[in-house]
Amino acid sequence: MIALSDEYQRKKWSDLVQHRFYLSDGVRNDAFTRAIENAVDAESTVLDVGAGSGIFSLVSARSGAREVVAVEWSSLAERIDESARRNGYGDVVNVICEDIRNLVVGRPPDVVVHELIGGFLWDENFIEILDYVRKNIADNSTQFIPSVVSLYIAPFSADGEIDRLFWSEKHEGFDFSSLENVATQRPWVEVPTVVFLNNENGFLARPRNVWRWDSRDREPNMRRIRARFVAHRNGTLDGFIGFFRIEVCGGICIETRPREPVTSWGQMAIPPMRRVSVKKGDSVSFCLTPSRWPMDWNVVSVCTAR
Structure with missing residues (x-):
């Protein structure tokens, strides 16, 4: 049924x-x-x-x-x-x-x-x-x-740069910069969203391999995902970026990492529990229980000062 x-x-x-x-x-x-x-x-x-x-x-x-x-x-x-x-x-x-x-x-x-x-x-x-x-x-x-699929996660800061650039420019000759503060205060993503990034400038820490499926495993891996990151720069925790490494066969792999060629998968943008300021050296924790529907995901994110 x-x-x-x-x-x-x-x-x-x-x-x-x-x-x-x-x-x-x-x-x-x-x-x-x-x-x-x-x-x-x-x-x-x-x-x-x-x-x-x-x-x-x-x-x-x-x-x-x-x-x-x-x-x-x-x-x-x-x-x-x-x-x-x-x-x-x-x-x-x-x-x-x-x-x-x-x-x-x-x-x-x-x-x-x-x-x-x-x-x-x-x-x-x-x-x-x-x-x-x-x-x-x-x-x-x-x-x-494919034989193996791996998920990588990295904390991400949008830094409002895209919004600042857009609103600081004139459109049709008019100045709309008064809207910049409104735009940059909005959450980057409010629900899990597929995005297409072309660089990793927004990463606050090195990505970590947090989940793996292997066709040879006897039982599927749907355990809770936990990861801890150490921020390598200052920024605002706007979410987490998830990308895949797909081991297709015989050493042939596909990576959906932003620095790699664009694919139809793009990357997952996952909102944090709340937006917080992060300083270099701070610890950022991530917890997610995998489920089929992204709207059911319950993400717990914690930032701890060094």
Whole structure:
């Protein structure tokens, strides 16, 4: 039985605007393509979990896989079937429109391809879905692509620089600088938000690896996340930035860190419990209990003077 939240997800992932965004992500697609090409041979059977547009099912077929099972629970499933036929892989790609957790597969696949990593990491429910796949469909020899996903967190200060710059400039020849103080006093983010940063100038401390999922682990890791940082500069704690390191396969990795090439994931901006001033050397603590829905996240952040 599919919960209401899952029904919402089913409709969401049939939205072609989302998939156009993903198909335009050259960093993501190049890394997955190279990983699949390295892992698949003429004897391989591939299970594509949450196949979406079907791009990685087609890559698997093009890489020579003997059979590809594309599981997609949204209405896009029939389009994957049509795309496979149009590209000459109709006899290789078998499309199933179903929730993977309702399936029982005979022979374990050689390769499981999944791209269920959401912008808020857990929001596409990849932990529960892949735990089911590992325990009920795959075996110890099955290769997962990706195989490891890590979350890094860093305390962040927006410093109001963007707002100050905007309001200090004239617009259409008029001076709006009286609004600068109002703009810079507002919280940077009030709810978890996906952002796209191009540098790490706002980081108050070095990022820390705070969470890790490994396809070889027997139980999914959903323990409370705790981290402590030492500020390397002064600033206002406006939130925390989260980014991922995705170990796709065979040394091929994707990083969504701001200094790396832009991806469709961007970074997570997580609001603090409250905004506080931080001085160099202060201790900043972060605590978060992982859950699927970011609006349910309860973040505890504490700043302690040195």
